[in-house]
Every structure is written in structure tokens, then in C-alpha cells.
Amino acid sequence: MSGALARRRFLALGGGLALTGGLAACSSPLASGLTGSQPNTADVIFWNLFTGGDGANMVLMEDAFRKTHPGTSVEATILGWGNPYYTKLALATASGTPPDVGIAHLSRLPLLAAAGLLEPVERTGVAELGVTADRFTPAAWKKATVDGTAYAVPLDTHPFVLFYNVDLARKAGLLNAAGDGLIPLKGKEDFLTAVKAMKEEGGAQYGAVMSITADPSTAWRYFSMIYSGLAGPIVTDSGTRISMDEEAMRETFAFMQSLTEGGLMPRSLNGSGANALFSTGKAGFLFDGEWQIPSYRLVKGFRFDVVPFPALLGPKPVAYADSHALVVPRNAARSAARTRDAARFIKSLLDNSAVWAQGGHIPAWLPTQRSKAFLDQSPQRNYVRAAFDAQYDPAAWYTGAGSDFQSTVGSTIIDVLSGRTSPKGAVAGMRADLKRYTTARPPVTMK
Template identity: 35%
Template structure:
């Protein structure tokens, strides 16, 4: 870490990066043995149960260490505490971080890079990961994260409704907004309510996931560089927002549905398609409904999908135990090698020997969308974007009325860009 950065400066920066919330509680102490690993993550519910099982399995392998999990609340509470612990040099040995947050944490020394030679010693190499995912885990030429998965936004559909509507083949081959709308209309006639379920009300993340998928499908990019104006394609944004607005007409899809309403509607057979994250899969499968899943179809010419990745990071510590650090490399490698269990929750394994295994390929519908990491799109790289930040809320503040049908797409996007430019004009906290 740069000698010019004071501890006080880092603490202030960490608080700014986290977006909101205060540090509560203490970071791990320095008196632990070299075989006692501290592992922080924000995985709860079904994901938390699976991760606990993976850690238990690694501990049971008697590899010379024992990992202890600390589970913290998702979002700002987690990222605030992790940033503050790293700034103070009293962080856990290893932690989970969304790939979309690396650009905010790596520049100022809040994370430490992974050693490629040590990774090779535990059997992990660049070739074991999708190129775009590996690239996202880097900053300034150094590897700051090891990806566990890719978790994209996908299209689910009710197989029985699709068969009755005669659109099963068309779902797999559609290539235009018009075809998508036509299929949704046919499904609506079968369900009698909606053709598509999509919940977004009050949820900037849901709005952004769908918008950014279709925006990138037009071939447009979005580059955010501190000190410069946001580089965006307004025409592509207006085209995307206009299409989304056309779907939310209370016939194809509810004009004002939230996440819970959309999920419930699809579960009860009141729609034929459902736009949601792969993390929704366990709920759908538990309901024993006839469901399949696909990548969101390429409707605007360029293959693109929004996603994020859970990654393992090395938070900054004021004093690193070389023995404990080597154990961390082993622990991460062992979790990755067992990550077909993680895929049961809908996530795409980042570790390619697992992703290409017969066991994973047999998982349905998970393996249907296994190709997404080849063309995945993450949030733009800048300090204020990423999971659990306010970036997607800024999007919602300006475009929710567009989704509701009462706002102008051009004006809504202009408002979002104006907000981005104010943030880009501020000095980067670290």
C-alpha cells in the first residue's frame, strides 16, 4: 500500500466506498493460530447452507487448517464492515466479494493481490476460468479476486404453457423484440393473465439488470472514468427503455410489479415467462413446477447478458502469516473443486473443470445457460458501482417512472447520466 496513504484517509475512504452504514463490532484478532482461518461472507438462505456444507467438507478433509465462517448482512452492512476492517489491517484471512466491487476496493490497498505461483501450487491457473471472468477479477494488471461463479439474469419459462401456446421452439430461436412480444402475447392467451412476469418496483437492481442486458445487446458500451463525462450511447438507451416500457402494459407484463409479486405470479401459473436471476431457481424447483431456463435471448443483434460473480478476495492485513496465507490458497482451491454443489443453487461454476464435468452438464436447467460467461457484462468499472452500492438506486431514481409508463425514456436516461457525471466529477475516495 502506498506510503502516502494515512490510516485515517483509508478509513474515510472505506466508509465512502461502502456507500452507507457504520462499522459495528470488531475485526478478527491477531492471536489466532496459523491453522485457524477466518472467512467472511454475505451468503444466506440456500446459498449460505450450501457454502457452510462446502466449508465443512474442506475442514473434514484434514488439510492442516480449520476455516471458521462469519456471515454478515448482505449489501452495505457487509461491504462497510469489510472495508473498515481492511483499512484498519484487521481483516479476515479471506472473504467473498462481488466482482463488481473490485474496482472500488483494489486501488487503495484494501485488497491484496493473489500470487499466481501459489495458485499454481494448489492447481489453479488462468486457463481454469472464463476469460471475461478472469479479466474482471483484475485491476491494474494484478489479480485481486478468484471467481467462484457467474450469476446472470436469465429467462425462465413454464414448459406446459409454452407447449400449449406452441412457442417452445420459438423460445429457443427468437432474434428480435417483435418475436419476443409475439411469444409473450401467445402465452398471455394461455394464462389469461400475463405472458411475462418481471418485478422491478422499488428495486433498482432489477431495473438495471434488464436494461443493461438489452443495452449491451445493441452493441452499446458505457464507460465511466473519474474526471471525465460518462461515455454512453443515448440512442441505444432510449431504444432499450422504450422496448421495456412496451412490455410493461398490464397485458404482456404488470406495469407495476415488484419482485415478490412477479415470483408468486409465475409460481402460480399466471404467466408463461419470468425474468429473474439464477438464484431464483431453487424456489422454482422446490415448487415442483414445470420450468426450464435459457439465457435472455439476443434481441438486438449482439450477444450480451448482465451478471455478477461471487469471488474470493484477500482483504488487507497489517501482518500476514505466510503459513495461514498458504492455507487460504488451499481452502479456496478445495471449495472450487467441489463447486458443482454450489451450482445446485443456480450459479454457473467459474472453475472450468467443474463447469465442463459430466456432473454439472447433467444439471438441468443450469447447464442450459452455462455459456453465458463467454459474453457476460458486469457493471462498468468505477469506484461507485457494484452490488450493494447506490449505483443501481441512482438508475431507479431516474427511470422508474419510465418503467411505470409515465416517464419519457430520453429524459429519464438524461437524469441518470447527469447523476453519473456528478459522481465522476468527485475525487475517487482511494
């Protein structure tokens, strides 16, 4: 993009992104400037939003590239998670000064692609290095594709998963004959029986916990996983039409409420409270994202494992998920040499993504996912199936990681979990939430 069109598209996109600030599932801000140029101070300019353990792992992967490509320099910049990152990425691209490679959540891809901010993968040169669709987890590659064109190279899948306390599970009779895994659970009755056993036979204060009170994004992930086993997306036509199945929604809410009203889960609990109860043996199960794994590894003497959620209300298991992906922002001035270096950098990150998996994420690159370096990692290898059963946010300009949409609908779901509203009332509340977004004017034309 260039000139007036680029500026108009950026201003429109910026307006859309202004609606999507929210909770950070991956990290916290390091830098958040929204203006400024991007000089070519290295052969590859790389922007990402990773701090903490993920940030440390990404640095190791960058260093691996430098070691194998000594004549190619990389400059990595860490920006504020969520709205600051995506707004600056849009601004830099629209002004002709983008990074060569950036990170994007696949749930954010529809808006970025519609705004014309990304190079199609076929123009980035990665295919010549063997980076092709058949070498990725199918669900992730499908989500990286908008209107038949791939705009991102998936790095991982990070699903909402089922943590369990191994010692409590043994007491509750929930381990298999070998004692090295959870018994198969099929359907809601098996699941409810297992949660009850954790409390009654296992001796836990609660059968299960999750962050509820101040975490609408987690509530949305939990709801979406269960509902998606019964029905399709709650919005369609690029987010302009409400398509929710009210009967399926009432069934989902009733199931969720049966756990909290029956005392198997607390009605009100924040993230730190859920972590404390689970890590001290006062809760048998934890519903959370796999990115929490590194923090529980730090708890001395605590034995836990992680598996995908079983099928609950529908016939097949569903894993709510998102993916970090590598994108090449459009830049008409980028030289062939810089494009080649960017492609080599992307391929290197994929080849070294077993390091990335140490943070809990499932590599989307199948050669890594099937490698000994990854399969030696536990519990990561136990929930790989979740990447193939992944269900992402519905495609719309307002959905995605850290979005205001997740906060809004998540708040309605919290009202159900806390018992403040009935399943019937929650359906009406959800419809009102969705109407707010489906009737809003998209910042760019969405196909």
C-alpha cells in the first residue's frame, strides 16, 4: 500500500483496533510507541510481543538463526501486547516502514488481511524453502488462509486444555491401569463424574477451578469450546450476521452452571486464586491455557499433567485455540535480498520451534511436531491432538486475541458461572452483545 489509500486504510484499521484492547493471554507490554519509522538497521527487522518465558525462548530461536546464518543480522523489537502492537504494525505498514517479519495471532488475521497489510505467503519466498501447506497442522493452516489465500505461516497452536493433579487423580481412581495417564472420558456424564470424584474420593476442596471473576477471555474460551461441540460459529458472514443456535447455547450454559451450582467449582474466583487452589492440591482439575505450564513446573513437589478436553456436549472433542503466526507486512520498497533473508528467518524459527514448545505451545510445523526434540517434552506431547481439533474465534473484524469482543461476551458468561443469570437470560444477553458488533460498521471492507 502507498499514498492516500494506505493512509485511509490505516486510519480505518486503527479505528477498528481501538475497539480491541483487552486482557493479555501471552505477555505484558515492554514498549508501546505508536509512531516512528523503521530504519533498515539490520538485514531482518523482526517485531514480536513476547516477554517472560516466551520471550526468552524466542531469543534462543533468534540466536539459533544468527549462528547458522552468520552473515545475516537480525534486530528484534518487543512491543506492547494487544492493541499497541497491532496498531503500530498497521501504522508502520501503512507508512511504508514495516518490519520484515512480524508476529500475529491467527484470530486477528481477517482484519489484517482485509486491510491489505500483509503479503500473501506465496510471495514471501518461503515455499522455495519447503514451507508448504502440507507440512502444517491442518487447522492452523486453514485459519491462516483468508478467501483462499494464505497470509501467515503458523508457528504454533496454543489451546485451552485440561490440567489435573496426578496424586488426587490416583486417589479418585481416575488414572489408567499403567498409572501414567487419565482414564478416557466420554461425554458430559463421564466428565461430571470425574470432577465429582476429584472432590469426593480425591479429597479436594473443589473438583475443578478456573479463573472466572476478572477474566472474561478465559470464560469465553471455556464457553466457546463447549458450544462449538454442538453448533457452528455464533456469527457468520465476516461477523455481520448473528448465527447463534439458542438451544445449543442454553444447553451449554446449563452444563456450565451445573458445575458451579453443584459446588464442584467455585462461583467466583480470580486467576491467582485458581492457581493457588490447584497448585496446593485443593482442586483436582484446572481449566486453562497450556501457557500456564511453566508456572506450575516451579511448584516444588507438585505433580500435574495436561490433556485435551474430552467431548462434552457434542460427539467430538473440541479444543478452543489460537495460534501465533509469522507474517510479512507489505512493503513495496523491500528488496529481493531482504525478502530472501526474511524467508530464511521464518524457516529457521519453524525448524527451531521445539524450543518454542517449551513454553507449552504445540508446534504447527509438522517436522518439529513429529521430532524427538518435541516428543521428549512432557506434558506437551500429551495434548497434541488438541491442535487438530482446534476451534478458533469466528472470523470477524472485531474478534481475536485480547479483543473487546472477548471481554464483552465473556462478561455475560461470567454472569452464568456466578449464578447471577439463568441460561435463558444469558442467551438474551449474548444476543444483545452480538448485536452490538454485527451492526457496527467494519473499519475495512470484509469479504
